[in-house]
Amino acid sequence: MSIPKSVRSVGAGLPLAGLAIVEVFCFSLLVTAVSLLGAGIGLFLIPAAAIAARGTVNVTRRLAGARLEGGIPEPYLPEPPREAGLKGWWTRTQWILTDPATWRDLAWMLVNPVVGVLMVLLPLLLVAFGVFGLLMPVLWEDITSNGGNNWYFFIKVTDSQSALYALGLGVPTVLMGLFIAPASLRDHAKLARTLLAPTETSRKVLHLTRTRSEVVSSSAAELRRIERDLHDGAQARLVALGMNLGVAEQLLAKDPEAVRAILADTRKASATALNELRDLIRGIHPPVLADRGLADAVRALAMDSPLDVTVTADLPGRADAPVESALYFAVSEALTNAAKHAAPTHVSVDLWYADGRIRAQVSDDGHGGADPSRGTGLRGIERRLAAFDGLLAVTSPVGGPTTLTLEIPCALS
Template sequence: MNIAKDARTAVAGLPLAGLAVVEVFFFSLLVTAMSLLGAGIGLFLIPAAAIAARGTVNITRRLAGARLEGGIPEPYLPEPPREGGLKSWWARTQWILTDPATWRDLAWMLVNPVVGLVLVLLPLTLIAFGVFGLLMPLLWEDISGSGGNNWYWFVKVTDSQSALYALGLGIPTLLIGLVSAPALMRAHAQLARTLLAPTETARKVLHLTRTRSEVVSSSAAELRRIERDLHDGAQARLVALGMNLGVAEQLLAKDPEAVRAILADTRKASASALTELRDLIRGIHPPVLADRGLADAVRALALDSPLDVSVTAELPGRADAPVESAVYFAVSEILTNAAKHAAPTHVDVDLWYADGRIRAQVSDDGHGGADPSRGTGLRGIERRLAAFDGVLAVHSPVGGPTTLTLEIPCALS
């Protein structure tokens, strides 16, 4: 038993006890605001009271969640946009009242001041009472002389001998308080997780909201890229083609040799524009991916890559087109990053399907150090996969090798 650690655990319950008292106030405030909704005043009071209550409960989430693996994440639904006027106040009030987390917060603020206070204060109370028993031989005369309570548990301390009995009871009381502190604090944290953690439905809503936002942002960025490529590439070449043809039309009768040279340049420019359009189409959805499937599309990537890439694929069928596209572009981005940053001599790409998930693993013998938090490439892959409930795992120690594994749940046709 680590006495110092257990004592610190017990003392750590004091902030939680203080929060429980504060939560009683905010519970009363929020319930009062709700009761005034019919009078119209609650429309303005509920958002303010709920936000204050949520701030207090979130502190409890952080303190209690620190004792649990994974902590206690916030379960609240995203706030609607603020537009101003009564419509905005009503939207915010509706957002709060229809969020299940609001009612779970109220349940917590009702239960915690009773059950929670017992769990966090009981070990501290036992420790303090145990210390009091240990000091009873020194204090009993002053307590009796001042007319105070001289009972310790079931022992009435009236002399030195009964004071020693109290001391004997104080030792196990102190030890029980120390030993019970970690277990009772964990029980309090589990209670907090039960009432304050997101439900499965809330987790799905939050995940869908987050991935939807990321998908919208990614789609907007992709549209901007396509627009930029068209404007700076094919469109500029087509404008030049029109100008060249206009000049050729004017020179047709005067200088046929000049027209012949202009038409030759125009033919080259049209070939370049066609190549750029084909590259743009491949960037949106490669024809080989649509015609031959994911495995052959990745093999085509390997052939086009400047790296030495080996591809092993065992896919018994084809996934939906968006899933295949997500995996294809993820592998493409990984190969591009490896060529730019890792300088590998060889790359292995494995594709397979198992347990209802399509998986891809890209391994290289480069110098490693890949970190999603330091670059947009890997973060972009994570966002692309998250739209399909997919994940990306990165293992890339400095010095290499690097292994990136991605998976997306899907069914094969």
């Protein structure tokens, strides 16, 4: 038999109240550490005190966030690289003290033990006092004979009749406590979100830090790919061309026929190297994208794809080159994923511009089940779009169909 939500809500205030006691200790510890910064000791105490305070407040974030849609995410700025010596301690202390979330944590640890505890314990106090009123017909004689407080609200219990009046008041008191318990916990969670959730500025900083890291990693991987392609392809062929020309130079006077054969092979190798360089250039920034724009570049992708792809485009202008490039390669990756994993019979690509955003939708009738969390190429698409504050939405039930919607905020020329 499940316990009613209102009864569970009454009991849920106890761990939050206990957590507030720990927060008082962490508040005192962190404030003391900050006050000792001038003496030098705070340099070593502040990081440890901040770890304790943040760990405690994060428990509150999880408990309170469970009652709110979206929860309460951590707002802390990314930790700087660790360094040895006093410089490392100073860097960590500076990171903690310049993070606005540290001071918001302190404000919460100052407010919650008073306002927050009252909010979460009020239903429990009402229920407990109401139960006391319900038991007054049984307890009033013992209380009176022992000189205890025999007042219940405005009723002085001196006989069985006044005890019944107290019982009558106890019933609505219990019901009131049960009634307000869920709302009190929600209000406490909203108060926690107000002080502990990331601000708009911290959200932007965290987003920029994360996307910058992903862009750097993606750029490094792209540079390694280009270097590998050059080393294994065009560079090797050009080295072979030089060796062939050296042999031809040595044989020129002795065996003209052999030189002719070597030059013919060299000509073929140079054509192959040129094609590989062109393919590499297309992988960096396709000429058709630079010359004719995103719509025609995607149509060229469709013609080269082994799938049956149709493209429709309604773009009244052109976006900046980096935006076009990001969307082009994202669509290319989507088509590659569909060919590798979905086995579709048809794929449609739609491009349009609306509400200050350029959008692409790639839909296929394959077997579905695409999931960015499984480390497929979809994660790479997300990283590529995130560099421009873009988004990827995936709808792919098992059995299909799959629809990828890509968008990047931008202005068109």
